[in-house]
Amino acid sequence: MAKDKNINQLVDHLFRHESGKMIAVLSRLLGLQNIEAAQDIVQDTLLQAMSTWSYKAVPDNPSAWLYRVAKNKAIDFLRKEKRFRDISPQYSYLLESEYTLASTVNNLFLENEIQDSQLRMMFACCHPAIAEESQIALTLKTLCGLSVNEIAKAFLTTEETIAKRIYRAKEKIKAEKIELDVPQSSELSARVDTVLKSLYLLFNEGYKSSTADELIREDLCEEAMRLCFILTQHSLTAFPRSKALLALMCFQASRLDARLDDKNNIILLKHQDRRKWNRSLMSKGFELMEESAEPFEVSTYHLEAAIASQHAAARSFEQTNWRSIYHLYEMLYQLQPNPIVAMNKAIVSAYAINRQNALDELQQIKGLENHYLYYASIGEIYFELQNKAEAKKFYQKALEFTSSGPDQQLLISKINSCQVV
Amino acid sequence: MEKFMFIFEGTQPGNLSPALMQEHMGKWMAWIDKLRKANQYVAGEPLLPGGKLVSGPKGKSVTDGPYTEGKEVVGGFFIINAKDIDEAVELSKGCPDLDQGSKVQVRQVMKIGVEQPA
Numbered sequence: 001m002a003k004d005k006n007i008n009q010l011v012d013h014l015f016r017h018e019s020g021k022m023i024a025v026l027s028r029l030l031g032l033q034n035i036e037a038a039q040d041i042v043q044d045t046l047l048q049a050m051s052t053w054s055y056k057a058v059p060d061n062p063s064a065w066l067y068r069v070a071k072n073k074a075i076d077f078l079r080k081e082k083r084f085r086d087i088s089p090q091y092s093y094l095l096e097s098e099y100t101l102a103s104t105v106n107n108l109f110l111e112n113e114i115q116d117s118q119l120r121m122m123f124a125c126c127h128p129a130i131a132e133e134s135q136i137a138l139t140l141k142t143l144c145g146l147s148v149n150e151i152a153k154a155f156l157t158t159e160e161t162i163a164k165r166i167y168r169a170k171e172k173i174k175a176e177k178i179e180l181d182v183p184q185s186s187e188l189s190a191r192v193d194t195v196l197k198s199l200y201l202l203f204n205e206g207y208k209s210s211t212a213d214e215l216i217r218e219d220l221c222e223e224a225m226r227l228c229f230i231l232t233q234h235s236l237t238a239f240p241r242s243k244a245l246l247a248l249m250c251f252q253a254s255r256l257d258a259r260l261d262d263k264n265n266i267i268l269l270k271h272q273d274r275r276k277w278n279r280s281l282m283s284k285g286f287e288l289m290e291e292s293a294e295p296f297e298v299s300t301y302h303l304e305a306a307i308a309s310q311h312a313a314a315r316s317f318e319q320t321n322w323r324s325i326y327h328l329y330e331m332l333y334q335l336q337p338n339p340i341v342a343m344n345k346a347i348v349s350a351y352a353i354n355r356q357n358a359l360d361e362l363q364q365i366k367g368l369e370n371h372y373l374y375y376a377s378i379g380e381i382y383f384e385l386q387n388k389a390e391a392k393k394f395y396q397k398a399l400e401f402t403s404s405g406p407d408q409q410l411l412i413s414k415i416n417s418c419q420v421v
Numbered sequence: 422m423e424k425f426m427f428i429f430e431g432t433q434p435g436n437l438s439p440a441l442m443q444e445h446m447g448k449w450m451a452w453i454d455k456l457r458k459a460n461q462y463v464a465g466e467p468l469l470p471g472g473k474l475v476s477g478p479k480g481k482s483v484t485d486g487p488y489t490e491g492k493e494v495v496g497g498f499f500i501i502n503a504k505d506i507d508e509a510v511e512l513s514k515g516c517p518d519l520d521q522g523s524k525v526q527v528r529q530v531m532k533i534g535v536e537q538p539a
Contacts, residue, residue: 015439050442051467054449055497147438 013219015046017226018063019145022070024117025108027142028180029074029091032124032173035142041077045070067109074105118143119234120180122227125169126195129176134169135198136205137162144223154220155205182236192237196245196301199224199231203249207256218256225249232288241299243292248301250285251308254278265413266406270317282312303332326352339367347377355381372401376411383418392418424463424530425509427499429516431523448517456501461512467497496523500530 019042026038048069049062059065078095094104107113125139140146140154148166152159172178183191206220228246231237258276261267289305307328314320329345346361358381368374379394395415402408437445456462474486487494496518503509506529513525 013440013443015443019439046439046442047437050446051497054446055453055465055467058450145439147441150438150440 013145014062015049016145018066019046020143021114021118022066023142023145024121024180025114026070026074028117028120029095029105029108030077032178032180035170035173037077037081039142041070041073044073071102071105071109075101078105115230115233117180118227118230119237120182122195122230123183123191124173124178124180126191126198127172127176127178128191128194129178130169130172131165132198132201134165134172135194136202137165138169139198139202139227140220140223141166143227146219146223154217188236189239192231192239192242195231195237196228196242199228200245200301203228203252207252221249221253221256225253240292240295240297241301243288244299244301244305247285247288247292248305248308250281250288251305251312254281254285254312260406264406266410268410269311274316277312285309285312298331298335300332300335303328303335307332320351322348322352339365339371343368343371343374343377347381350381350384355385359385370401372398372407372411374398375401376414379414383414388418422502423505423509423532425501425503425506426526426528426530427465427501427509427513427516428526428528429496429498429518429523430493430526431496431518431521445517452515452517455515456499456512461502463500463502465497465499468495470494470496 022042022045023035023038026041027035030038045066049066053059053062078101091104094100108117121143122139125142126135130138137151140151141148146154148159148162152162155162182188203221203224206217206222206224208217225246228242228249231242232246254277255269255272257278258272258274259267267273285305286309289309292302292305307325310321310325310328326345326348329341329348333341333345342365343362346358346365349361350358359378362374362378362381365374375394375398379391379398382388382394383391392415395411395418399408399411399415402411453462453465472486474482474484476482476484501509501512503512506527509527509529513527516523516525519525
């Protein structure tokens with residue numbers, strides 16, 4: 001049966017996204033310490049929408065419908081709960097009087113205030129007092145409307161682990177009395193960096209192809225991009241590096257569809273069908289790169305975006321400007337001298353300089369002894385140097401260090417191709 | 422054509438994630454749409470939980486309720502057209518909540534003739 005109009009009328013992820021928006025707004029209204037009450041109100045609102053819309057039809061403006069119901073529930077809650085001292089001090093005096101109660105609630109549901117609330121929520125979820133893994137879990141739960149179960153699936157871990165991370169984050173919010181404030185100008189820059197880092201990790205978590213459940217992974221990428229977009233839209237947080245990070249995400253996301261074959265096997269950049277790269281994401285990436293150039297600053301996101309843009313601009317793997325990419329990696333290594341960057345730099349040198357140079361650089365790296373990609377890369381260089389015996393040895397070594405299905409698949413096929421001597 | 426009432430018993434699970442709620446709603450919409458396109462859907466309403474129970478002579482007793490087992494709470498109803506009870510039962514099997522342990526009561530609406538009995 002053809003898909004129904006009425007169903008298509010609802011945007012993908014509407015409930016999830018609206019859940020995130022409403023939790024942010026209501027937490028701002030009730031105070032972040034009352035985030036659980038905010039979550040309950042949102043859950044009730046969505047349940048009511050689910051039963052009403054199922055029987056009737058989706059209203060013309062579904063979001064407005066949800067906000068109206070959520071507002072009424074919030075007002076009921078405030079009238080019932082007379083505990084205004086716990087409620088965010090900024091609003092408590094407005095909420096105590098019936099004259100200003102409804103209009104205060106209404107105002108917070110205006111479009112620009114919703115954006116603002118989401119931004120504040122990002123700062124709270126990515127508060128430096130909260131551990132990185134908890135920051136990401138809390139962001140997904142509150143801002144992206146994912147359940148503990150869904151987050152656990154995306155991170156290939158148990159619900160218990162995720163629930164613990166969220167619990168710890170909430171304990172921190174209580175202990176540090178974190179509220180939904182915009183950081184003061186003196187600390188704004190550092191706070192934005194924490195948010196960017198968290199979004200970067202979130203995106204990478206989605207981009208790593210280490211699970212069969214591809215859909216939920218792409219959701220993570222999409223969420224990271226959506227939140228990063230909010231940062232670029234707000235005058236306080238639209239730093240060049242915020243735009244550079246979004247540019248990087250656009251370039252990476254443009255290759256999502258080309259990265260796996262029908263059987264979920266990984267296709268390496270070299271073999272990807274470049275016609276499958278998403279053009280509109282790529283041009284968005286170039287546009288953002290340009291915007292990120294001013295005022296001048298060089299962040300790791302700038303360099304990574306520049307590297308990704310070189311790949312996007314190349315007609316083929318062979319026609320890639322490897323020298324320029326190598327140079328960018330050298331700069332990146334100066335900002336971020338870690339073995340992963342060193343490894344990537346070494347791999348690129350195989351094409352920018354020569355394969356022997358790549359081998360030399362790789363063999364100097366320390367700290368990747370448990371990293372399958374390290375061994376796989378050495379194997380790959382030997383393979384290209386026609387040294388199949390050495391290649392096979394390193395592919396096998398790599399296999400010991402990965403538990404991901406698609407990665408193992410790829411390595412096994414590599415090992416098999418070494419057999420043909 | 423006869424009219425039948427579907428009475429949906431069983432509360433919706435309250436802990437669904439937003440994504441699952443939206444998915445669930447999509448299933449209901451698809452089901453109603455299918456009935457509507459076949460001219461079998463007449464009307465339907467969801468019911469809010471809670472309510473009052475009125476009993477006793479002249480409604481002396483008014484209590485909160487029904488607070489029976491969550492599973493028996495009526496969540497809503499449909500009126501549909503069907504040839505006979507068998508067809509109505511077949512149609513009711515499309516209810517997406519059955520998978521979650523809910524039940525559908527299928528009842529025939531009594532036809533009241535306008536003509537006087539002879």
